Amino acid sequence: MALNPPSPTPSMFRKKKSSSSLGPMSTAASYLSAVRAADARARARGDTPLTTPALSLSSSVTTSSEDTILDEGEESYSDILTYPSIPPTSEQVYTTVHSEFGHCSNEEYRAVSQHPAGKPVAPHVEQDPPYYVLFTTYISYIILILFGHLRDFSRKYFNPGEFKHLVPHDGYAPITSDFDSFYTRRLKGRMDDCFSYPVTGVAGRTIVLLERESKDSNRTFAPTGRKVRTLNISSYNYLGFAQARGGCADAVEECIKRYGVSACGTRVEGGSLDLHSQAEGLVANFVGQEDALLCSMGFATNSTIIPALVGKGCLVISDELNHASIRFGVRVSGANVRMFKHNDMKDLEDLLKEVISQGQPKTHRPWKKILLIVEGLFSMEGTMTNLPSILELKKKYKFYLFVDEAHSIGALGPHGRGVSDYFGVNPRSIDILMGTFTKSFGAAGGYISGSRVIVDRLRVRSHSHTYAEAMTPPVLTQVIASMASIMGVTPALPTSTSTGTITKSRMPEPEVPEAYPGRALSSSLPTWMDLPPAMREGTEGRDRLRRLVFNSRYLFRGLKKLGFIVYGHDDSPIIPLLIFNPGKMSMFHRLMRQYSTPIVVVVVAYPATPLVTSRVRFCVSASHTKEDIDTVLRASDYVGDVLDLKHSDGERWPLERIMNSAVELVQMEQPSHD
Missing domain, CATH: 3.40.640.10 (Type I PLP-dependent aspartate aminotransferase-like (Major domain))
Structure with missing residues (x-):
């Protein structure tokens, strides 16, 4: 089995040069409106790519003020947005819009989450791994606990001052319990580089990690000064509204x-x-x-x-x-x-x-x-x-x-x-x-x-x-x-204006809100809040909902077809992938971070989960494109082979078939879960 990660996919990002041919746009709303208009023209022609090009992110992004922008290397995609040859300004949004929220105009990459009416909710059955996986997991914890106690015994004897807070002293009770401290020091401490990683910027489609290193076995960390832009599959940004640019940001x-x-x-x-x-x-x-x-x-x-x-x-x-x-x-x-x-x-x-x-x-x-x-x-x-x-x-x-x-x-x-x-x-x-x-x-x-x-x-x-x-x-x-x-917002009733002496009359809006799940009354928004048309009409929100469902269902079913044990519901944006062994948990995080397209994930272990069900938790967003999910599947397939994580029963598909049959996989009838 080859241990080298697959070659990078075509890059969506390139360094921002000083001699940019891109021009300023006044607001985020005007830019996003331009994106939609160009997108509509592209669909009418039928000759443009349907999503943002797949990510392939450098493992080392400079710390200067240079940003990353959409790669216009492909002639077909450069037709979507054209910019005048004016030096960029700080108000431009093209540097972040695609890293915060991926562009996708393919209507097939949409789905709706709804339980079929009248159909009973079938119970979710959690699959157990092979016995050798459980056996090696328990053995791993036994070894860690045994050696941890031996180290504590020797250090308490030779360096008692280090454990002063764990034993009664000067009439004081221990400020922390011995077991809590033991787990933190001897088990969690071994993989602390996977937790509380410092980041900067908006937790959107991508996020920038501030790299760090430890020279004392993860007791302390020091920044290296390097930044890594990674594909973010770890934030609860389900609908992608965590953006520094856009209608919400303008309103704030x-x-x-x-x-x-x-x-x-x-x-x-x-x-x-x-x-x-x-x-x-x-x-x-x-x-x-x-x-x-x-x-x-x-x-x-x-x-x-x-x-x-x-x-x-x-x-x-x-x-x-x-x-x-x-x-x-x-x-x-x-x-x-x-x-x-x-x-x-x-x-x-x-x-x-x-x-x-x-x-x-x-x-x-x-x-x-x-x-x-x-x-x-x-x-x-x-x-x-x-x-x-x-x-x-x-x-x-x-x-x-x-x-x-x-x-x-x-x-x-x-x-x-x-x-x-x-x-x-x-x-x-x-x-x-x-x-x-x-x-x-x-x-x-x-x-x-x-x-x-x-x-x-x-x-x-x-x-x-x-x-x-x-x-x-x-x-x-x-x-x-x-x-x-x-x-979506109910349009305000029309106002009548007469010239000469300027008079405006406006009929009062109904006080009773529309029936659930109706639209919002315009009176329920501040009068000064000027949302873009797509947001007021509700089309943007509905599109985000449908994109989220497609991405969630595609990743969930794709991981199952690859052979992983995953928990949860098909339509859930939270997708736990079971790892079991504590050593594999930290390695999964590191290998995903070091993949050709760096990916940041959340790993969860005891006491947040039972001892033997350590897991990685993918958090899907509407900001991800279909190519982003392909990247996650590709990386998971590679890491899963390296760490022996594919223990699920049922039919398995090769990776290429999963990616080529994404729409079929999402629309496939599946038994309901709880």
Whole structure:
């Protein structure tokens, strides 16, 4: 087996020269409009490439101010955009638009995520690896733990000062537990170069890594001064709205000009800005609920809202793989908690029968309330909650339902409205919908939505609303602009103007929002927010949704056809690839980073996952092109052969067949998963 990586693909990037023939454009919106117009002309002619050329990135990008631009070496592609021979300016956007969001005009590279109506949700079956993989994984951990303890024993004897914080001293208890410190020093420390890698720039289609090195076994790192532009398959930028250029960025810039820097991060006592009420109304309309409450931090949304909902005498039933923020919130609340097996509806129903019949511990009185908490899309597994079955149980056993849509909102469903949209259920059948703006919307913070009665109560009882800082105006603007571009904006009613004495009359817009999942009312946006036409019409948001689904389904099914064990749902933008062995985990990260086209991935190990199910987690974005996914498949195929990671059962396809049959693979009927 050849250990040399395949040769690079034709480059999309080249160094920006001082004698550029490219000219300035006034705004990002004007540039993107030019891209769309040229794209339409190209499709009409039928003689241009349908996507941005595949990436082949240099492993060493200079630290100067020179940027990378779209390679115009191919004559056919140079016809798409032509620039006047004027020196570039700092306002030009051609240097970043294609590195942040890949160009793709092929309508075949689109798909829609929606569960077939009336079709039952089949359970997801996790495949086990061969026994020799499990055996060698356990042996690896045993060896690491054994040698780690031997090293600790010798160093505690010869250098006791180094372990002062692990043993009682001068009347003080150890500040950290010995096991936590042991795992960090002796296991995680061996692969620390794979974690917390410093980056710079926007986490878009590509990202720039700041290279570093360690001369003391990963205890400390020092920058080398080199930069590496890599293909980014590790960020939660699902719809690609994390851009430094574009309609959202222009709106945020205008917001800063209007509200000033002093308004950013300032807590508003006794009231809120107009942007807060506009954003809350837009969020409620987006998710199909009566009202919504915003929080400046996603983790705090769960950890402070749950204690405001339940307390002593209440019961929380939680999926065993729920996020740490949910677990923390339940502990703080003081409510009793019971867990059920991940997405196992039979286990959940058995648990419901038990807790309802037995009541509270000791007294056996009925529970004050029962709250079931699940995630719409589980971040480590890539699985969806079985929402139709849960709603059937809800009707039967009368519990309240809390759905965490941190990863599913904006990423799932034909309209991007999350799991309720994906399964085609009424969102108001769910009591509380929680979500964050840090993934699909390229912003920060979170929200809680539900009935107006519940949200009004949370405004008073939630610590995150009472004591925390309000969301800043630029963040709110990013949320409003990105969300409105997914929904589309209802045009304002026409105004009548008479010359002479200039008078303008405008009929009031309807106060009742359109039915879910309708468009956003123009009154729900700030009057000064001037979004590009494609964003106001909703065409750009819909295109991003469809591109995300195609990319997610293509990568998921492509990896399975290559022979990898992958978890999750076909339409999930989170795709965990199982590695198992801890040594292979760090090597996978390094080999992908050193590939001919550098690729940055996220590796996850214990305690975030069970000990023997270490994994790499691909995070797909609408900003990726089909060629980008080809690059990831090509690199994974190479690394998988080197590290012996292909242990999946089922039919396997050669790499070239997968890439040539991408559309067929995406449109292929697959059994439903949970």
